[in-house]
Amino acid sequence: MLQKYTGGSEGSLAHLQTDAGYGFSTGMFDAEDEKNIDLLALFGYAIRWRWLIGIFLLVGLLLGLAYSVIAPKMYQATARLELTTPTAKVLQDIEMVSSSSDLRAILTAIERIKSRSIAQRVVTQLNLAQNDRFLKLDSGLGISNVFQRAFGVGGTDLSSLSADEREALAVEKFSESIEPSSKRDTSIIDINVRFPDSQIAATIANATARAFIDQGIDIGSETSDLARNFITEQVGDVKSKLENSEKALLGYAKEQNITVTGDDDSLVAKSIGTLNESLSEAIQERLKYSQKVEQIDAGKGGSLPEVIESDALNNLREKIANLKGEYREKLATFKPAFPVMQNLAAQIGEMERQLDAAIDGVGQSVRAQYQAALTREADLKAKLNELEDEQREFQDKKVQYTILKREVDSYRSQYESLIGKLNEVGIGSNLQSRKAEIIEAAVAPIVPYAPRRSLSILVTMLLALVAAAGTIFLIELMNNKFMTPDQVETELNIPILGVIPYFKSDNQAIGDLESPTSAVSEAFRSLRTALSFSGSNGTPRTLAITSTEPSEGKSTVAQKLARDFAALGVRTLLVDCDMRRPNQHRLFGTDNTIGLSNLLTGTLDAKSAAKVFRETKYQGLRLMTAGTIPPNPVDLLVSSRMAKLVAALNDRFDLIIFDCPPVIGLSDAPVISRLAEGTIMVVSQNQVARKSAVHAAERIRRVNGQLAGAIFNKFDAGVTDGYSGYRYMSYDYYHYGGTDGAEQLAMSSDSSTAGQSKSSQTDDAHGSIFDRFRRAGNALRDRLERTE
Structure with missing residues (x-):
């Protein structure tokens, strides 16, 4: 059991681990990170800085006027x-x-x-x-x-x-x-x-x-x-160019003997078109007669359309057909040798010779027409070749002709356009x-446009509000002190076990500490209750009370907490471990001749060692003062004697409270926190810097000290008007049975409050309007004194 408390200096300690017996956080208290704008908090800031805002608004009002x-x-x-x-x-x-x-x-x-x-x-x-x-x-x-x-x-x-x-x-x-x-x-x-x-x-x-x-x-x-x-000059220039281009075109056409029709085609081109049409007709005619000649050569001349469509030949065929019919009829009666029959045969033969001769004549006529078609086709082709040669020669000449003619057309278009615009200008100049x-029309106004008194005042007051907001923001930004318990929980990542109110004087503090109905006593009873439920096994048997800096009230907290636990019948020992600037012997009104340092150095005999545990006027509470101030307090605290002493004291007492020195700049408190089952940090309002407190908490965690929580000391509800969650700390709330009680609840500091002057507020919850104004003036005076 004693071995786990032995070890070297603070820097060689192991990483923080959670104690199974007491469910204290290892320093990672989950605080909700509120990133959204808290309108209620802004309203609270406005109430807190109402005097500053009022001054700015007054200045704005005066500037507007x-x-x-x-x-x-x-x-x-x-x-x-x-x-x-x-x-x-x-x-x-x-x-x-x-x-x-x-x-x-x-x-x-x-x-x-x-x-x-x-x-x-x-x-x-x-x-x-x-x-x-x-x-x-x-x-x-x-x-x-x-x-x-x-x-x-x-x-x-x-x-x-x-x-x-x-x-x-x-x-x-x-x-x-x-x-x-x-x-x-x-x-x-x-x-x-x-x-x-x-x-x-x-x-x-x-x-x-x-x-x-x-x-x-x-x-x-x-x-x-x-x-x-401008247009007149352009018209003259374009007109001159048009005339010159037309002369050039006509001279070139005359020189090259070019005749162009209205549609820009030459006569040769038109003749070529006509010849092409005639040649096409000649070819069609030649093909038609060529087919008939082939039919005649095949011995089918009688099938020619000319033969079939000829009336004379059709009559001749009809006669031949009649004679042949008559010859066949008479052949039944007469023999072919009869004269009648021979006469009919001769007629039929003669007519057939006439028919063949007529068909041959038609064939000769077709052949003649075929030859004529061939001749015409050849003539047309020859003429067409001649015209094509002429057309190619004309096209060569027409290239330059086309260039000249395009230039003429361009100048003519420009000339006509400019003439039209010149006419438009002549008309437009008269429109105007x-x-x-x-x-x-404008009339002379009677009422001035500016300045408007209401608007001027509104603008200056809005600017004053902006200036006030900026000033408050800068003040809050530069204020690195703790103003509310929420800030302690957020920055140190440990829970708040209690909030102790601020008091004005030491004499009032003594009375409030002794009175069971005072606000201070009530706050410590709440702290005692919170400690009773802080761990899974109840209140830690060994508690170390420390702070970041001196004068934060840790000694008074340790004394009052020990007295409250002793009042419950708990065997309690209060040990003053501050062997540099001890204070508990002053609070109890006793001497400091022997104490903790004498036990750890082994300079006391058994009889003198028993005197170290001093009786107090509070039943169940013993006090061990710091003793003679040694030159090396840390060496005594890290020694094996200290660990053995704590183990021995655990067997004799139900609760041991160590009043430790501040953490910053010293190693005493981190060493003692390793020996205690729980460590409580006392944080004073508007006193200790936040970074210093965070650094102090980290030092305790690095040596495996169990941070049970924090106590927010010297809390002034008047300073925290901006934090509506703590308005219950107003002093009137602690008056019992309608009595006034203490005019203002307070908490004692170690010796002095490092130059900070606090003032009380005397308030009757049902007082007159005059009393309310008087209290407001006192609050303003107190705040000014604290800022000084």
Whole structure:
């Protein structure tokens, strides 16, 4: 049992492990990481910093009032224009179209109104460069301007300015005062002029509207004149070129003997087309007669269409057929030798010879027509070859002819187009339609446009709120101290076992610690209850109480906690392990002649060792003071004597509480935390730096110390108005039975509070309004004292 407490220094210790008997966290307390914006917390910050916010708002209110008084009165006059669609679009092809009422035209018109040319035109028309009132009035908040408006002194010295400088100043003031704007989904433009003089504002607005219209007319007229001159020059040039190109074309056609029809084809080309048609007919005719000749050569001349369709031959065939019929009829009566029969046979033979002769004649006629078709075909082919040779020669000549003719056509097209545009320019120059119309003239306003007192105050107060928020953010950002128990749990990853309220003086602390009905006693009873349920086996038998830095109240916490456990009948021993700056003997009002250091050095005999366990006025509580301050406290604490002493004390006492030195800069507390079953860190509100506390907790974990939790000490509910979860710590809540009790609950510190001055708040829950204001003033005074 004693061996596990022995070992070397803090740096050689093993990694942290969880004690099976007591379910303390190893330092990884799961705290919910709230990444979303907590509106309730923001509201709490506003309550906490209400005085700072109030001061900023008051300053903003005063600045708004001051601005509304000092700022010059500005009047706004508005002249309204409507962009008109032109009645004719002239020279559209060369991008000289009148402005339309689309969005681009509206934006262009606005930019033109804001242009320097309009400013110079208005300044010249109204002679503003010589208007001293216009030049002197200024809307700025400069010192000279304020004195000039208030007392009539100061301002710009106009007598020293030249004419050009006065004009430049007038143009600049005009540009600053004018602000054109468009009406949504309309072609209407408002020319807004803001100036300290209402009459001058209206005059400038109307003059600007007229200047815009006149400028549009001048630009259109100038454009038409420039276009007419340009087109006239172009017409003369193109006309000369057209004439020269026509002469060149005619000269070339005459020289090459080229005759072209209206459709740009030569006579040769037309003849070739005619010959091609005739040749096609001749070929068709030759093919037709060729087939008939072949039929005749095959002995089928009688089947020719000419033979079949001939009426004479058909009559002859009919006669032959009749004679043959008569011959067959008489053959039944007469013999072929009879004269009648011979006469019929002779007639039939003669007619057949006539028929054959007629058929031969038709065949000769067909052959003659065939030969004629052949001859015609050959002649046409020969003629066509001659014409094709001529056409090829013509095509060679026509290439240059075509080039010259295309040039003529191009110049003729340009000439006709320019003539048409020249006529359009002549018509368009007489139109001169306006691009805008004044639909509402500006009138001198009676009520000033600015400053508006309500708006000025609203804006300055909003800016003050932003400035206050930024200031609070910077303050909170630079504040690296713990303000709430939640911050302790989040930063140190250990649970909060108790919250001990802050008190003002040591005398009040003594009374509150002794009173069982005080807020301090109630807070410690809650702490005792939390410790009883902190582990699976109940309250740890050995507890180490430490803190990050001195003066955080750990000694008082250790004493009061020991007294509360002893009040339950628990045999309790309070050991003052701070052998550098011991404090428990002062709290109990005893001496520190012998104690823990004397036991560990072995300089006491058995009789003197028994005196180390001092009786106290609290039943069940023994005290072991630190003893003589040694030169090497750490060496005594890491020795085997210390481990054996703790083991022996565990057999004699039910609970041992070690009052340890601070962790930062010392190794005493980490060494003692290895010997204790649980270690409690005391963290004071708005005192210890967060990084220091985190470093202290990590040192205890690295030596396998079991961090049971933390105690949030010196908690001031007034400082944490921004944290609504802890409003139950208000002091009135701890008054029992309706009695006042202590005016303010507090907690003692070790010796001094490191220069921090705390103040109490006297509050009656049912007090008068006067008492509430008095308490608010006291809270403000206390906070200022703490910041000092």
